[in-house]
Amino acid sequence: MKQFKIAVIAGDGIGPEVINEGIKVLKNVAELDSGFQLDFTYFPYGCEFYAENGRMMDDDGIDKLKAFDAIYLGAVGFPGVPDHISLWELLLKIRKSFDQYVNIRPVTLLKGAHLPLVDVKREDIDMLFIRENSEGEYSGAGDWLFKGQENEVVLQNGVFSRKGTERIIRYAFETAKKEGRSLTSISKANALNYSMVFWDQVFEEVSREYPEVETASYLVDAAAMLMIKDPKRFEVVVTSNLFGDILTDLGAALAGGIGLAAGANINPQRDSPSMFEPIHGSAPDIAGKGIANPLASIWSASQMLDFFGYEAHGKIVLDAIEQLLLEARVLTPDMNGTASTSEVGDRVTDII
Amino acid sequence: MKQFKIAVIAGDGIGPEVINEGIKVLKNVAELDSGFQLDFTYFPYGCEFYAENGRMMDDDGIDKLKAFDAIYLGAVGFPGVPDHISLWELLLKIRKSFDQYVNIRPVTLLKGAHLPLVDVKREDIDMLFIRENSEGEYSGAGDWLFKGQENEVVLQNGVFSRKGTERIIRYAFETAKKEGRSLTSISKANALNYSMVFWDQVFEEVSREYPEVETASYLVDAAAMLMIKDPKRFEVVVTSNLFGDILTDLGAALAGGIGLAAGANINPQRDSPSMFEPIHGSAPDIAGKGIANPLASIWSASQMLDFFGYEAHGKIVLDAIEQLLLEARVLTPDMNGTASTSEVGDRVTDII
Ligand SMILES: CC(C)[C@H](C(=O)O)[C@@H](O)C(=O)O
Numbered sequence: 061m062k063q064f065k066i067a068v069i070a071g072d073g074i075g076p077e078v079i080n081e082g083i084k085v086l087k088n089v090a091e092l093d094s095g096f097q098l099d100f101t102y103f104p105y106g107c108e109f110y111a112e113n114g115r116m117m118d119d120d121g122i123d124k125l126k127a128f129d130a131i132y133l134g135a136v137g138f139p140g141v142p143d144h145i146s147l148w149e150l151l152l153k154i155r156k157s158f159d160q161y162v163n164i165r166p167v168t169l170l171k172g173a174h175l176p177l178v179d180v181k182r183e184d185i186d187m188l189f190i191r192e193n194s195e196g197e198y199s200g201a202g203d204w205l206f207k208g209q210e211n212e213v214v215l216q217n218g219v220f221s222r223k224g225t226e227r228i229i230r231y232a233f234e235t236a237k238k239e240g241r242s243l244t245s246i247s248k249a250n251a252l253n254y255s256m257v258f259w260d261q262v263f264e265e266v267s268r269e270y271p272e273v274e275t276a277s278y279l280v281d282a283a284a285m286l287m288i289k290d291p292k293r294f295e296v297v298v299t300s301n302l303f304g305d306i307l308t309d310l311g312a313a314l315a316g317g318i319g320l321a322a323g324a325n326i327n328p329q330r331d332s333p334s335m336f337e338p339i340h341g342s343a344p345d346i347a348g349k350g351i352a353n354p355l356a357s358i359w360s361a362s363q364m365l366d367f368f369g370y371e372a373h374g375k376i377v378l379d380a381i382e383q384l385l386l387e388a389r390v391l392t393p394d395m396n397g398t399a400s401t402s403e404v405g406d407r408v409t410d411i412i
Numbered sequence: 413m414k415q416f417k418i419a420v421i422a423g424d425g426i427g428p429e430v431i432n433e434g435i436k437v438l439k440n441v442a443e444l445d446s447g448f449q450l451d452f453t454y455f456p457y458g459c460e461f462y463a464e465n466g467r468m469m470d471d472d473g474i475d476k477l478k479a480f481d482a483i484y485l486g487a488v489g490f491p492g493v494p495d496h497i498s499l500w501e502l503l504l505k506i507r508k509s510f511d512q513y514v515n516i517r518p519v520t521l522l523k524g525a526h527l528p529l530v531d532v533k534r535e536d537i538d539m540l541f542i543r544e545n546s547e548g549e550y551s552g553a554g555d556w557l558f559k560g561q562e563n564e565v566v567l568q569n570g571v572f573s574r575k576g577t578e579r580i581i582r583y584a585f586e587t588a589k590k591e592g593r594s595l596t597s598i599s600k601a602n603a604l605n606y607s608m609v610f611w612d613q614v615f616e617e618v619s620r621e622y623p624e625v626e627t628a629s630y631l632v633d634a635a636a637m638l639m640i641k642d643p644k645r646f647e648v649v650v651t652s653n654l655f656g657d658i659l660t661d662l663g664a665a666l667a668g669g670i671g672l673a674a675g676a677n678i679n680p681q682r683d684s685p686s687m688f689e690p691i692h693g694s695a696p697d698i699a700g701k702g703i704a705n706p707l708a709s710i711w712s713a714s715q716m717l718d719f720f721g722y723e724a725h726g727k728i729v730l731d732a733i734e735q736l737l738l739e740a741r742v743l744t745p746d747m748n749g750t751a752s753t754s755e756v757g758d759r760v761t762d763i764i
């Protein structure tokens with residue numbers, strides 16, 4: 061029997077609450093099938109761990125996590141712990157250490173989810189964002205000169221490597237080809253006169269290897285507008301780390317809200333674990349109240365099943381989410397319902 | 413009699429068509445009043461000029477423009493002329509040479525304009541974006557190393573100076589104070605660990621000088637989502653060059669479309685001309701057809717009147733745009749009408 065080892069980092073704020081429901085659903089799905097087994101190992105990493113130990117994870121945390129098939133992460137960050145610690149020493153550290161260079165974010169309006177736009181048809185919101193996840197604007201390189209003086213100047217340096225740019229674009233072409241959909245590149249060469257000129261050039265080069273994939277290219281500002289005006293233009297989308305961050309949150313607003321937005325951080329070589337996480341944050345304001353929406357976390361669990369090669373099971377989970385939305389009975393307050401986090405998880409398992 | 417000298421750069425594509433209507437309206441408004449006079453001087457700068465002369469403007473173009481009170485610009489860019497020429501040697505060159513460090517973009521849904529959102533009230537879309545316009549991500553600094561080799565790497569360096577960051581944030585506080593509205597800063601310190609940490613610090617410092625201004629601060633990804641979910645949170649907004657670019661196009665999609673989006677590039681010291689432009693581009697696909705929407709260009713003309721200190725006249729123009737939208741008779745095709753560019757301009761002057 062196939063066995064997958066999952067490291068669970070529930071993390072901060074609402075993280076543990078939503079992850080619980082995801083695990084409930086995963087266990088439920090695994091029982092449907094005797095073909096595979098899921099083992100969960102819990103890691104208490106996060107801001108509480110930091111408060112006790114002065115670090116976000118064990119010193120050998122990355123080594124410990126390395127042995128797993130996947131990481132299932134809730135949320136990271138809590139007031140009082142600065143981002144350069146909470147995020148750079150946990151979330152971003154994992155993304156980078158395990159070379160999870162592909163961030164996959166579906167921006168699809170599920171049946172039953174709320175459509176916030178007047179002029180657009182439901183089925184027009186069906187995009188798959190492939191975000192560069194390892195470098196670019198998030199390289200962390202920069203300088204802070206003449207601190208506190210009149211001539212103080214701060215540099216933030218985006219780093220776009222040939223390898224990093226080519227592999228994400230190639231991954232996107234492979235995905236578009238497999239899905240038989242068009243691929244849109246989003247960049248900003250008219251203003252970012254080095255990085256994005258390079259990005260466009262690589263996109264153009266790689267596109268020659270995929271004559272069967274229809275392509276388009278937009279400036280990030282125009283893309284932000286068109287995602288609202290005419291989202292059906294976008295099918296598979298590839299973009300940089302920062303642009304992907306911004307546009308997928310915009311996408312979440314179009315596709316049922318942040319409570320439904322899932323993300324997978326993929327290492328395609330599979331020489332290190334990939335990580336699955338809801339893209340909402342730790343939401344400290346509602347933490348502990350049992351009202352957080354677990355659907356994004358459950359959708360990420362479905363992405364994990366896909367990644368393990370159990371797409372049929374991933375689809376069962378996604379279909380269950382859709383049915384729950386269509387029923388519109390058991391929903392958390394962010395979706396205008398009155399159900400608790402665990403009631404939503406229970407309902408999803410019932411449907412399954 | 414007060415006299416204002418306006419340099420007109422109609423530019424490329426639909427630029428001349430929409431600028432014509434703006435000038436028609438400006439002349440019309442000036443006639444209402446014997447208190448001021450507007451003089452227009454035309455400069456043929458743009459991609460056609462480039463095709464003939466090998467440069468986007470005269471070598472002493474900046475010197476020539478310097479003497480004017482304002483520049484009224486249509487659009488720049490045409491297929492075949494690379495951006496690093498068309499934009500960097502005209503639009504961006506003017507913004508930088510004349511230290512037009514404030515880019516003001518109203519994101520207000522005018523009466524009669526189309527509301528594209530289901531869950532939001534019309535009056536909730538009423539934001540004033542103040543975008544840094546001289547440096548930051550658009551500094552043009554970077555490097556392209558090991559070109560064509562395996563280890564090729566491209567750097568794009570954002571440059572945030574103390575002076576540049578402080579002055580835009582201070583300008584925004586002054587504006588918010590004058591208008592009695594809240595001020596929201598949009599940044600991304602959790603990922604851009606130099607520039608945006610600095611930005612947040614300066615915002616925090618300057619805010620202490622304005623205890624009467626209510627403030628808020630959002631991450632750019634969250635802001636993109638919230639502009640759709642809950643735009644009434646945003647009143648006056650201050651943000652960086654790139655984030656302002658993206659979010660104001662998103663804002664245009666919410667506030668009646670890009671055909672209505674105006675922008676002012678302001679030099680607050682007034683030692684060089686400020687520039688007023690619709691924020692749509694040159695739209696080569698519809699150029700020459702007489703169907704471009706001139707309302708953004710007319711709204712920029714209204715911003716110019718405000719800037720000259722003739723706010724009452726600016727308001728007459730804006731009110732006329734609103735009335736035209738409410739009538740919903742004379743509109744260009746992008747607004748589902750059948751009128752031509754000049755018919756819309758004529759109707760605005762008739763209303764005035
Ligand atoms: C928490 C933050 C650093 C992160 C990012 O910007 O990547 C988040 O917004 C996301 O999109 O996963």
Ligand SMILES: CC(C)[C@H](C(=O)O)[C@@H](O)C(=O)O
Binds near residue numbers: 251499503691
């Ligand atoms: C043309 C381009 C360089 C410009 C920008 O990004 O600033 C435009 O998009 C704008 O917003 O005025």
